[in-house]
Amino acid sequence: MELTSKRKPFMDYIIIMIGTTLLAAGLNMFFVPLNLVTGGVTGLAIIIKELTTGIVPGGVELWITNLIINIPLFLLAVAIKGKGFGGRSLFATVFLSIALIYTGKLPVATNDMLLGCVFGGVLAGAGLGLVFSAYSTTGGTDLAASIIQNYMKHISVAQIMFFLDAVIITAGYFIFGIEKAMYAIVAVFITAKVVDAMLEGIHFSKAAFIISGHNEEIAKEIMAKLERGVTGLNGNGKFSKESKEVLLCVVSKKEIVRLKEITRDIDKKAFVIVADVREVVGEGFIEYN
Structure with a gap:
């Protein structure tokens, strides 16, 4: 059986950069213009952008929310789990914010909700799949779930993540309506399937x-x-x-x-x-x- 070839560490960081760029492009070209709240910190950022539109011109940008929420989570995780925790994930989170800035000038790809779900889900899934393949994450609900599970060991990280994402998607329902919430769930499903495909069909x-x-x-x-x-x-x-x-x-x-x-x-x-x-x-x- 042929095993995966060993990569040099710097290659993982390049893969993370490519993956976060694809994820950011999916958000800016599809999810943000169509108000698709797909869970996670980026989904929460879309809600915050909408709610602050009347306060800040155009609303608070996604990259700002991403940093403001994730950096304290990482500091807390380091305090709980030690200084060696999450170096690559911290890089992925910071670079995702950078990618959100330079992909923000990309044109809106479509105004069709179904096309946005499909192609946005594919881009986001491909990006996350690359990040995961480099032994990293983009922080967000999986990091928050890991911290919470440290104090609630009777509940799995997966269960906590599901609850947190469900709360964010539900909030999107109240802000944008049931139709967009349903499309968002479709986008989440497509994203998850593409991530699995990127990781050679790996399940839980x-x-x-x-x-x-x-x-x-x-x-x-x-x-x-x-x-x-x-x-x-x-x-x-x-x-x-x-x-x-x-x-x-x-x-x-x-x-x-x-x-x-x-x-x-x-x-x-x-x-x-x-x-x-x-x-x-x-x-x-x-x-x-």
Whole structure:
């Protein structure tokens, strides 16, 4: 099986820059002109822009709201999780604001709501997919959810994110009406599907089965660098008639790329099987009530 090739760190930052530019273009060309509140801090920024139109000419720009909300969240996250937290995500958040400025001059692509949902969702999804593939996020509700989950461990990050995004989309319904809220939900669905496609169809989690002659070293690196547990399963090769240990590790969709790179760096001949996991209950994922 061919594993993902290792990238130099600066390439991840270039990918983040391209991804945030696509996301910003999707917002400025489609979502903002059509008042589509798709959740997240950018969705909240669209609401704030509308509400402040009578106070500030044109309303408060998205890039300003993005920074004002996200920077305190990052400072709080660093205080809670340590100084090493979220370096790339901080870069992605700041560069998203920069991208929102230089893509702000792009023309409005369409006044058709359906076309705006489809093409805006594709652009936003492609941008987010690139950002996620570089082991980063753009902050926002996923960062807020991570902070909240630190104090409410009985609720998963995914559940908190869903609640926060639902509140923002609901607020959009009261500001812009039910029709635009329904179109916004369609745009969110398209964005999510494109993100999955960008990440090779990755869903909530991935289960990796690894067969290698360097199992101890691979398991040690996965546990150290991804902070995920690894289980050794007893296996027997029917062709070779040899007993072999099979490593099993369940990771999030953003971590599977890194897991494959770790395995490749240690053993290029390792046999790796990656499977979709629809739901994971336990430590590090959905916690038991």
